Amino acid sequence: VCFIPGGLDCSISFVSHVLGKVCVHGRQKEILSVLVPRLTDLTKSDCIWQRICWRLVECVPDRWMEAVVLGFVQRAPRADVLSRLLGNLVVKNKKAQFVVTQKMLLLQYGHTTAVLQNLLGYLALDSLRRALLIKVLKELLETWGSSSAVKHSPPEQQQYISKAILICLSHLKEPEIESCRQELLASMMEGVKCHLDSNLPQIRHLGMIVAESISSKINTDGPVLKFQYEEDDEARELKSLLVQTPPFCVVPSPPDDDRNDKADAALPGVLESNKKSHPAAPVKPEEESDAELDSDDDLIPYDMSEDKELKTKAPVYIRDCIEVLTGSEDVDKWEATVKALESLVRKNPAATREVSVELAKIVLHLEEKTCIEGFVELRQRAQVAILTTDPIPVAKYLTSQFYSLNYSLRQRVDILDVLVLAAQELSYPKSHGKTKHSDAQKPCIQLLPSRDSSKDWRRIVDERIKSKTRRFATGQSQVERASGPNEFNSVAGHFFFPLIQHFDRPLTTFDLLGEDHFVLGRLVHTLAILMYLAVNTVAVTAMGKALLEFVWALRFHTDSYVRQGLLSCISSVLLSVPAERLLEDVTEELLETQSWLGDVVEKDPDGDCKRLALQNLLLMENLKKKLKTVPS
Numbered sequence: 001v002c003f004i005p006g007g008l009d010c011s012i013s014f015v016s017h018v019l020g021k022v023c024v025h026g027r028q029k030e031i032l033s034v035l036v037p038r039l040t041d042l043t044k045s046d047c048i049w050q051r052i053c054w055r056l057v058e059c060v061p062d063r064w065m066e067a068v069v070l071g072f073v074q075r076a077p078r079a080d081v082l083s084r085l086l087g088n089l090v091v092k093n094k095k096a097q098f099v100v101t102q103k104m105l106l107l108q109y110g111h112t113t114a115v116l117q118n119l120l121g122y123l124a125l126d127s128l129r130r131a132l133l134i135k136v137l138k139e140l141l142e143t144w145g146s147s148s149a150v151k152h153s154p155p156e157q158q159q160y161i162s163k164a165i166l167i168c169l170s171h172l173k174e175p176e177i178e179s180c181r182q183e184l185l186a187s188m189m190e191g192v193k194c195h196l197d198s199n200l201p202q203i204r205h206l207g208m209i210v211a212e213s214i215s216s217k218i219n220t221d222g223p224v225l226k227f228q229y230e231e232d233d234e235a236r237e238l239k240s241l242l243v244q245t246p247p248f249c250v251v252p253s254p255p256d257d258d259r260n261d262k263a264d265a266a267l268p269g270v271l272e273s274n275k276k277s278h279p280a281a282p283v284k285p286e287e288e289s290d291a292e293l294d295s296d297d298d299l300i301p302y303d304m305s306e307d308k309e310l311k312t313k314a315p316v317y318i319r320d321c322i323e324v325l326t327g328s329e330d331v332d333k334w335e336a337t338v339k340a341l342e343s344l345v346r347k348n349p350a351a352t353r354e355v356s357v358e359l360a361k362i363v364l365h366l367e368e369k370t371c372i373e374g375f376v377e378l379r380q381r382a383q384v385a386i387l388t389t390d391p392i393p394v395a396k397y398l399t400s401q402f403y404s405l406n407y408s409l410r411q412r413v414d415i416l417d418v419l420v421l422a423a424q425e426l427s428y429p430k431s432h433g434k435t436k437h438s439d440a441q442k443p444c445i446q447l448l449p450s451r452d453s454s455k456d457w458r459r460i461v462d463e464r465i466k467s468k469t470r471r472f473a474t475g476q477s478q479v480e481r482a483s484g485p486n487e488f489n490s491v492a493g494h495f496f497f498p499l500i501q502h503f504d505r506p507l508t509t510f511d512l513l514g515e516d517h518f519v520l521g522r523l524v525h526t527l528a529i530l531m532y533l534a535v536n537t538v539a540v541t542a543m544g545k546a547l548l549e550f551v552w553a554l555r556f557h558t559d560s561y562v563r564q565g566l567l568s569c570i571s572s573v574l575l576s577v578p579a580e581r582l583l584e585d586v587t588e589e590l591l592e593t594q595s596w597l598g599d600v601v602e603k604d605p606d607g608d609c610k611r612l613a614l615q616n617l618l619l620m621e622n623l624k625k626k627l628k629t630v631p632s
Contacts, residue, residue, distance in 0.1 A: 079121025
């Protein structure tokens, strides 16, 4: 920065053109890393240099304005410094206003939280710019409350918009909140509904935090929204954005060590004096209270330390369990029956098969009468035991009930979970009558929505590749794994095909292709797991063909969790169906699927979907290479 000698008038438009051209040609970092610190020092106490700096950025041509403004916003250390450097540029220049209020907030989402705080703090520091701050907040809330934006934008962008909203709220003053209170309330109600409808926990989490923050701002005296969610680092970071740090304040340094030492030294003396003063104080109240005590209180309590609680004996027959669960008023007996039901079913398979469907119906509709620890898990394990003991009739019953009327969404999801757990148990070998599950070998395909649902699939692929790789080495011999017949082989179709038949038939209280997309996502993931577990079974080829048709019908679904499940289904088909059968029976479906996977990799807004699609394309390439190496 050159000084102007003699107080002569001059034009700096040439310098502005040079600055804009250098920035737009990729040398933004080099020039602004030197220019911004220098201008920051010069404008700190000199209003002439402030005007020069304002003219410098105002004279930048519009075609280069974006690069210059973005560089200043990113490299300014604080919002007040940015205000000194840019002045009211966003009010005077439409291009700069578009970059600051639209592009950096709504069209981009890669900037850091510090850049967001600089940008929105800059808008809040001048009365002429505060109107833009309120306008920005309304546009951010409109985007945050749009169901289309929630469905189609990636979670990273939604987190970015949520941070911007919270920073805007931290800058609002009470009169401004009062003037737009109704708009804020309407936007909050619309946005929280869209976020809570999402299948992704991260999106629901963001909706709860932002809604709580808006509610606390607009209802300072009345009741506010409160949600139950896990208080993790992300939640604490978002809530901290509501607390505005004054731009000119320096964070006070902690007290000196000497002061701390003095305080620590004084503390024992205070405690000691408190201890000395306590014994004399309660004497009088104790005497007064003795006079008021009833004579019964002087009795010595009976020692019950060695008493044992009487335990209700659980039923020993399956039919007795049915009687207790359906009609008994004895709560203790009912509780004992619930806890013993799973082991009783496994010990008496013959008796269970006689009443398996009736018992499955009772357990499916079982409601918690008392507060039993782990009731949901006990009920689920009992259902799995019944289903594995008598797979075909119980599977027919459960799959038929999934599409029946008068069931809650929770019950339908429970049916899917039971089918998956039972299929896993049936597909693994048993030893000495007990199923040995190895966590390292289970296909732990994601059932619940997760922020990164592709990790399990990557592990599954790695395990499958490892199992098919021949290694020649003289190392320690591996322990032989348990082996046995795959009991899921003969029943896989009874688990799979009824679930895939009626997904497109809406019921009065259940619409999978409509508002009940959460259950659709769980259904799709369930089908993927069942397909994977059906490897080497007789029906695997027919199941694979039906699943590809199912995926093709839903491939453009708007919910990212459903699309993740569909891509998981493709992985299951490629891993489970023999390569020869794939190329002979479903060649056209595979070609169409490959084209669709390419589009997902390029265009899908969800990062997990892109990774799963790319993984499937790699599986297809490996399949082709494998078939080329096989001699004809």
